[in-house]
Amino acid sequence: MKQLPLYLWPACLLVANVHAAALPRDQRTPGGVAVLTVPEYLPADVRIFLSGMEVPVIAGAMERKAIVGIPMSQPPGEVSLEARSASGNDSLSFTVSGKDYPEQHITLKTQEHVTPSPEQLARYEREAAEQNAVYRHYEPGQPAWPSFKLPGVGPFSSPFGLKRFFNGEPRAPHAGLDIAIAEGVPARAPADGKVVQTGDYFFNGQTVMIDHGNGVISMLCHLSRIDTKPGQTVKQGDIIGKVGHTGRATGPHLHWTVSINNARVDPLLLLDAP
């Protein structure tokens, strides 16, 4: 068959290549993502770990990429990764630079969400342990990096990483992205995966956690209702619940956390089209 000149190829064939999910953008800061080329001398069965947590390794056409989530608590400087394989252990390293996230001051009418009672703190600790167990789980996933889209459309009301103060008191930095969306609007799966945890949590309100494989987890919070169950497989864009303002929220919005190798990272770094 005679080869078509490039400009006569059906557009869909050309677009198909472009639509392969982009890898995250490389931002080597706390809360960022390092996209590292795995050196060729490391064997095919190599697995990479940061602080004991397995890092996703994606096989591309030319080379393997390690997609390292960098914890918010990571001090600037050199970060060492373990490379484990049947033929022995090796190490890799990269350098993290500092990032000064802005401050956010929030006024809450419910003082219990600023200074919880001992009972509420005990509840929070149980719930945090439940969520951390999900974040620490590594489920071998697809060899390709998943495509990510926003779980809902609206103005970004709080970016990732803000140093937060509630009624003047410093609290943990904002571990996700807030999107201002009206109550009752569908919240959607940002990428293919499996629902692994749902709950009604003290701070996060009604919450759905989705495992995208390879230690990549999403959490969607403050929902007014949950329309999915643990064990359910979801495709990108599937409705998992409705936006609300349950838990510690000043108004209806969708909070989206992404975790890679148990590090919460800026979800905007993962979007196909920023």
Ligand SMILES: [Zn+2]
């Ligand atoms: Zn939030």
